[in-house]
Amino acid sequence: MSDYICNACGQHNKEGTTICSSCGKPLDHEQSTKLLNMRYDGTAIRSKTRNRSIVDKVWNFFSSIKVGVTLIAIALIASAIGTIYPQEMYIPATVEPLEHYRDQYGISGQIYYQLGFHELYSSWWYMLIIGMIGISIFIVSLDRGIPLYKALKYQKVKRHQKFLTRQKLFREYENVSNQDKKTFVQNLKKRRYRIREDNGHILAEKGRFSRWGPYVNHTGLIIFLIGTLLRFLPFMHVDDMLWVREGETAVIPHTNQEYYLENNNFTVEFYGESEEDAKYEESLENVNQPIPKHFQTDAVIYRDTSMVTGADPELKKVKKGKIVLNEPMSINGLTLYQNSYQLNEFQSMSFNLHKKDDQSEESIGSFTVDLTEPKKRYTFDNGFEILLDEYFPEYEIVDGEPESVSNYPRNPGFVFLVYPPDSEEPEVSFLSIGRNIDPTNENQYKLSLADFEVRNVTGLSVKKDYTLPIVGLGAIIFMIGVVQGMYWHHRRIWIHPDDNRLLVAAHTNKNWFGLRKEFEKSIDHTNFSMIVDQEEEKEDNQ
Amino acid sequence: MIDVATLSNTLLYSAFIIYLIGTVFFAATIKDKQKRENVGFVHKLAIFTTVIGLLAHVGYFVTRWIASGNAPVGNLFEFVTFFGMMLVFAFLILFSIYRIYLLGLFTLPIALLLIAYASMFQTEISPLLPSLQSHWLYIHVTTVGLGQAILAISFIAGLIYLIREIDQTIPTKKTKWLEVIMYTIFATVGFVVITSGFEAANYNATFTYEENGEELSLDYHLPAIFGPQDAELVTENRMDAWLDTPTWIQGAEAPRKLNTLVWSLIIGFALYVLVRLIVRKRIAAVIQPLLKKANSELIDEVCYRAVAIGFPVFTLGGLIFASIWAQQAWDRYWGWDPKEVWALITFFFYAIFLHLRLSRGWHGEKSAWLAVIGFGIIMFNLIVVNLVLAGLHSYA
Numbered sequence: 001m002s003d004y005i006c007n008a009c010g011q012h013n014k015e016g017t018t019i020c021s022s023c024g025k026p027l028d029h030e031q032s033t034k035l036l037n038m039r040y041d042g043t044a045i046r047s048k049t050r051n052r053s054i055v056d057k058v059w060n061f062f063s064s065i066k067v068g069v070t071l072i073a074i075a076l077i078a079s080a081i082g083t084i085y086p087q088e089m090y091i092p093a094t095v096e097p098l099e100h101y102r103d104q105y106g107i108s109g110q111i112y113y114q115l116g117f118h119e120l121y122s123s124w125w126y127m128l129i130i131g132m133i134g135i136s137i138f139i140v141s142l143d144r145g146i147p148l149y150k151a152l153k154y155q156k157v158k159r160h161q162k163f164l165t166r167q168k169l170f171r172e173y174e175n176v177s178n179q180d181k182k183t184f185v186q187n188l189k190k191r192r193y194r195i196r197e198d199n200g201h202i203l204a205e206k207g208r209f210s211r212w213g214p215y216v217n218h219t220g221l222i223i224f225l226i227g228t229l230l231r232f233l234p235f236m237h238v239d240d241m242l243w244v245r246e247g248e249t250a251v252i253p254h255t256n257q258e259y260y261l262e263n264n265n266f267t268v269e270f271y272g273e274s275e276e277d278a279k280y281e282e283s284l285e286n287v288n289q290p291i292p293k294h295f296q297t298d299a300v301i302y303r304d305t306s307m308v309t310g311a312d313p314e315l316k317k318v319k320k321g322k323i324v325l326n327e328p329m330s331i332n333g334l335t336l337y338q339n340s341y342q343l344n345e346f347q348s349m350s351f352n353l354h355k356k357d358d359q360s361e362e363s364i365g366s367f368t369v370d371l372t373e374p375k376k377r378y379t380f381d382n383g384f385e386i387l388l389d390e391y392f393p394e395y396e397i398v399d400g401e402p403e404s405v406s407n408y409p410r411n412p413g414f415v416f417l418v419y420p421p422d423s424e425e426p427e428v429s430f431l432s433i434g435r436n437i438d439p440t441n442e443n444q445y446k447l448s449l450a451d452f453e454v455r456n457v458t459g460l461s462v463k464k465d466y467t468l469p470i471v472g473l474g475a476i477i478f479m480i481g482v483v484q485g486m487y488w489h490h491r492r493i494w495i496h497p498d499d500n501r502l503l504v505a506a507h508t509n510k511n512w513f514g515l516r517k518e519f520e521k522s523i524d525h526t527n528f529s530m531i532v533d534q535e536e537e538k539e540d541n542q
Numbered sequence: 543m544i545d546v547a548t549l550s551n552t553l554l555y556s557a558f559i560i561y562l563i564g565t566v567f568f569a570a571t572i573k574d575k576q577k578r579e580n581v582g583f584v585h586k587l588a589i590f591t592t593v594i595g596l597l598a599h600v601g602y603f604v605t606r607w608i609a610s611g612n613a614p615v616g617n618l619f620e621f622v623t624f625f626g627m628m629l630v631f632a633f634l635i636l637f638s639i640y641r642i643y644l645l646g647l648f649t650l651p652i653a654l655l656l657i658a659y660a661s662m663f664q665t666e667i668s669p670l671l672p673s674l675q676s677h678w679l680y681i682h683v684t685t686v687g688l689g690q691a692i693l694a695i696s697f698i699a700g701l702i703y704l705i706r707e708i709d710q711t712i713p714t715k716k717t718k719w720l721e722v723i724m725y726t727i728f729a730t731v732g733f734v735v736i737t738s739g740f741e742a743a744n745y746n747a748t749f750t751y752e753e754n755g756e757e758l759s760l761d762y763h764l765p766a767i768f769g770p771q772d773a774e775l776v777t778e779n780r781m782d783a784w785l786d787t788p789t790w791i792q793g794a795e796a797p798r799k800l801n802t803l804v805w806s807l808i809i810g811f812a813l814y815v816l817v818r819l820i821v822r823k824r825i826a827a828v829i830q831p832l833l834k835k836a837n838s839e840l841i842d843e844v845c846y847r848a849v850a851i852g853f854p855v856f857t858l859g860g861l862i863f864a865s866i867w868a869q870q871a872w873d874r875y876w877g878w879d880p881k882e883v884w885a886l887i888t889f890f891f892y893a894i895f896l897h898l899r900l901s902r903g904w905h906g907e908k909s910a911w912l913a914v915i916g917f918g919i920i921m922f923n924l925i926v927v928n929l930v931l932a933g934l935h936s937y938a
Contacts, residue, residue, distance in 0.1 A: 039901075065901040065902055066902070068897065069894050069897050069898060069902075072890050072897075073890075073894060075890060076890040076891060076894070079883050079886055079887050079890070080883075080884075080887055082878065083880040083884065083927070087878055089877075089878070090879075121878045271669040279609065279610060279611075279667050280666075280669045282666040282667075283664070283666040283667060283668035284669070291669055291671065292671065292672055293669065293672065294672055294675075295672060324672075325672045325673055325675070325871055326673070326675060326676040326678075326870055328870065328873070337872075339873065461873050463873050468869070475861075475862050475865070478857075479854065479857065479858060482853065482854045483854050486850045486851070486853065486854055487850075487851070487854070509900075510846075511843070511847065511850075512843070513640070513840060513843050
């Protein structure tokens with residue numbers, strides 16, 4: 001312990017101190033002339049002094065800059081690996097991921113998949129690395145920040161001679177007057193240095209707050225990381241889709257059936273359709289498919305005011321407006337984004353019934369099927385009756401059987417039963433776009449598609465994210481900390497009178513060039529000469 | 543009435559020529575016999591020319607904006623020319639602090655190369671996709687461009703430091719890597735030379751091939767070394783492909799991109815070998831004596847200072863503004879798109895740079911090597927991610 005008692009002023013310093021916290025005398029070898037390591041102003045750092053318990057060991061591990069940098073480097077390499085092939089979320093959802101990676105990228109794709117790199121960023125080990133970086137940031141900030149804060153807060157104006165002589169920037173002056181000193185200090189004051197004086201000793205300091213920059217930005221990062229962690233709690237965010245056809249009104253999910261959205265109109269524009277796109281002519285010639293210019297949902301929001309669950313909703317209009325990509329709409333804390341669309345979905349189809357051998361297809365009866373809520377039975381005054389036996393909204397032949405692959409009328413298929421007035425036995429007809437099948441080949445009547453109507457469907461994503469304010473706050477604090485630490489510098493100049501000499505030393509945590517320039521300007525109109533860079537001098541002598 | 547779009551192109555061309563003249567003046571500052579402290583006439587002329595060049599460059603940017611109605615940062619040509627503009631601007635910022643003329647001698651040729659490189663891509667005014675139609679387009683992209691440009695100055699300072707400091711009397715690993723950096727510059731020149739050469743000759747060879755049962759065709763504007771898999775040449779009197787593109791190279795028009803890359807590397811290598819044969823020395827060894835007067839400690843400080851200034855700007859533009867926009871357009875602030883990931887990698891890398899420098903004392907050569915690697919990452923994100931790792935940002 002005796003090493004940490006200062007032999008100049010008797011101060012009892014904490015174990016691990018390298019510069020006496022009271023008088024500033026270096027606590028290393030008496031004869032040493034090496035430049036002082038001014039990091040954390042020579043105070044004792046917990047991680048450098050204690051290494052006994054398991055807590056100490058964990059603490060020391062995470063507070064090491066080497067470990068922190070290594071962790072960031074690992075995260076960097078891992079992140080890069082994740083971009084070699086697309087992540088799972090960017091591959092088509094219809095194929096089996098393993099097959100996709102194998103077929104598209106061969107054996108290396110298969111290995112990529114088998115190592116789990118297809119969902120690398122949500123893998124446990126990637127999150128562990130990021131988590132460890134977070135812990136490291138937290139511990140290192142406490143480990144270094146607190147002692148540094150104390151050291152700077154309680155620093156004294158008067159420093160031991162050796163503290164000055166062993167600074168990087170130092171010079172001894174003999175021929176400077178009191179007036180020179182005064183002018184020098186005045187100049188420093190003009191340059192916004194805070195001047196403290198103690199018995200002829202002077203400490204001029206500025207930009208100390210920039211020393212807190214790293215700790216502020218680390219705090220921001222920790223808040224940010226906490227925000228991203230909270231996103232794993234299901235109740236912290238809402239992530240849903242809402243499809244609404246033109247002219248229809250649908251309840252907005254996650255509003256307790258309180259809010260409804262009506263899709264008044266959905267429009268898509270493509271480049272090249274209007275005259276103002278003439279400037280893109282050359283560019284458009286080079287691409288084959290149309291480039292979308294704008295898509296927009298004209299939406300009306302209603303609120304159910306019936307107050308009674310189960311009762312018929314009484315809708316009151318609360319909001320009207322457009323939803324465009326980059327211009328989402330907010331309602332009751334939820335945000336609605338223009339996410340996707342489905343163009344020309346069939347709304348209804350009209351059919352004509354006629355005799356099969358009738359070349360002019362003279363109508364015996366015509367009817368319209370509403371494709372969202374198709375009626376089952378269609379009767380006619382002349383006694384004909386048609387039953388819609390089966391309806392496939394998006395029909396495909398799967399294993400020889402017709403089947404619907406979705407509930408959206410994108411490619412409707414129908415099985416109709418036609419009952420002529422004089423017959424109990426129906427005739428079966430199968431219809432879809434471009435197909436008209438008579439399975440028995442004995443039908444006397446034929447149905448044909450007469451007309452259809454289409455409409456657009458808008459796909460809105462419904463989002464709410466309570467973590468956004470936390471993440472945003474973290475990001476703002478981080479930015480403030482980075483700017484604070486990077487764009488300002490902590491500069492100190494000490495003046496130490498000794499008999500008829502003046503010792504002057506200067507220190508900055510970074511940007512020595514700026515400090516030298518400032519020093520040069522501050523000794524204007526005085527007999528002070530330029531301070532000496534002892535590091536440079538040493539190199540020159542070698 | 544003058545066509546604004548034509549005026550815009552003329553201004554960019556003028557900027558190119560003025561930068562070229564500026565480079566000559568900067569070269570003359572080295573030969574200037576004046577003392578280090580005194581600033582001669584040629585020094586002033588060099589800076590003046592740079593400022594005029596930058597004004598022409600800004601003029602291009604503004605007129606193109608007027609012509610297209612959108613901030614001209616929407617495709618690779620527009621972004622790279624913008625990046626070149628920001629590079630010159632960033633140089634002027636750091637010059638105003640440190641007054642190092644040598645930086646200009648290295649910055650202007652790189653700006654020239656960037657403009658030339660950009661011009662090899664589609665230069666027409668092209669329409670903006672709905673997701674890009676937002677004020678955030680220019681807030682985000684311009685901040686990123688500025689941040690990357692300031693970080694690029696760190697690379698330039700690092701490169702000057704390495705050329706000056708690395709011992710060229712004996713061949714070492716260091717001299718070899720330094721030559722690799724030199725070679726990449728030659729390869730970029732090679733790309734410009736070969737592309738513009740065959741473009742002037744109107745070279746076109748069309749290949750047809752089959753993919754997933756679909757008949758596709760691909761136009762080559764350079765003779766095909768690597769053709770598409772099992773492709774058939776349909777244009778007459780053109781060289782047929784020597785080799786098939788390996789199947790693991792994926793993505794839109796991948797065979798043509800590979801072909802262009804291989805050509806650039808070959809021409810770059812030829813140029814490099816030619817120059818080496820003429821000067822009979824390593825390229826870096828040829829430049830080294832010119833940098834004798836440079837104060838290497840100051841250059842090292844610039845290398846660090848550029849990162850200190852550029853890192854916050856890049857973070858703000860590349861991560862924070864990017865996230866705000868992504869939240870607005872795609873309803874998630876982060877989506878692990880390759881471009882996003884590489885912005886994060888850039889962030890990680892410069893965070894490491896700063897920690898090593900400030901806390902572990904990595905100064906001088908170590909720090910200079912890091913600055914070079916950092917620029918490599920930025921260029922990778924700009925070029926490889928756009929052209930090879932297709933994603934939401936592949937707009938070129």
